Amino acid sequence: MVLKRFIAVKTVKQLKKIKKLPIVVVDIGFGQKSNKSCGVAAGKDFFVKLSFACAVCLVSKICAKYGKGVLLVLEAPLSGNFDESGNPIRRPFENNRSGWYHGAGAAVSMGALYFLERMTCKNSNIHLLEAFWTRGNNSITQDDKVATWIHNEIRRSRRRRSEVFNSHGPISKLVNGVPLVAIFKDNKLSSFQHHSR
Numbered sequence: 001m002v003l004k005r006f007i008a009v010k011t012v013k014q015l016k017k018i019k020k021l022p023i024v025v026v027d028i029g030f031g032q033k034s035n036k037s038c039g040v041a042a043g044k045d046f047f048v049k050l051s052f053a054c055a056v057c058l059v060s061k062i063c064a065k066y067g068k069g070v071l072l073v074l075e076a077p078l079s080g081n082f083d084e085s086g087n088p089i090r091r092p093f094e095n096n097r098s099g100w101y102h103g104a105g106a107a108v109s110m111g112a113l114y115f116l117e118r119m120t121c122k123n124s125n126i127h128l129l130e131a132f133w134t135r136g137n138n139s140i141t142q143d144d145k146v147a148t149w150i151h152n153e154i155r156r157s158r159r160r161r162s163e164v165f166n167s168h169g170p171i172s173k174l175v176n177g178v179p180l181v182a183i184f185k186d187n188k189l190s191s192f193q194h195h196s197r
Contacts (some may be wrong), residue, residue: 006128008170008177009071012192015180018127021069025131025151026055028076030111039147047148052111060121069073069125073154075146076112077105078130079170079178079181079195093193094133095181109171116172129154130181132193153189154182 003138025049029037030052041047042062050058063070065099081091082097087100099105119126131150170178178195 004168005119006072006126006172006175008175008179009127009129010180011175011194012180015071015129015192016073018069021071021127022066023071023073023103023151023154024059025073025147025154026050026059026075026115027127027133027147027150028055028074028108028111028115030107030114039145041147041151044152047145047151052115056115057120059115062122063119063126067125069127071129071154073126073129073131073150073182074112074115075131075133075150076115077109077132077171078112078128078175078181080109091193093179093181113171116174128175128179130179131184132181133184150182150184153184165170 002122009018025039036049036051038050038052039047040050040055040058048058053185058074063072077091079091081089083089088099090099090101094100094105097098100109100166122168131154133146134152180195181193182189183191183193
């Protein structure tokens, strides 16, 4: 039996209840050891760009520090979607270039899976939320700045509409459900998507 180490934030109402918890945001990049491919933001003034392994280590330490709970936001696909035949398909908010199952989406999804599995924190109060950042013409692209922007937007977000999407579960058995997805467009939090089941 796999221990569920992460609590999926499934609704906007649930997010509102835990928003006062410390927030840690990771813009996951899945690169080689010398490549600082992950952006991490925690608190108002702490943001850094790190390698994948260093990001896992740092986030584990930060989460361990907050025994009463932490909101971990990953800018990476945390759920999948399949058609009636069992073939992978895009989630409704993904555009033509960014499906969770191919190209960069697949690499980042795999990175998220490994990230969650490698976290060493024993804190059982880690609430998990997915951020979906679309990179448009005027979008911020540096990983540490994306993480900081997401952190600030989640912290100050007001109740927003939530749309339903279908999913066939979280990417990892370590997560107890499909996390809510915060959709960012043009550097702004535009909506939330929640799982239909």
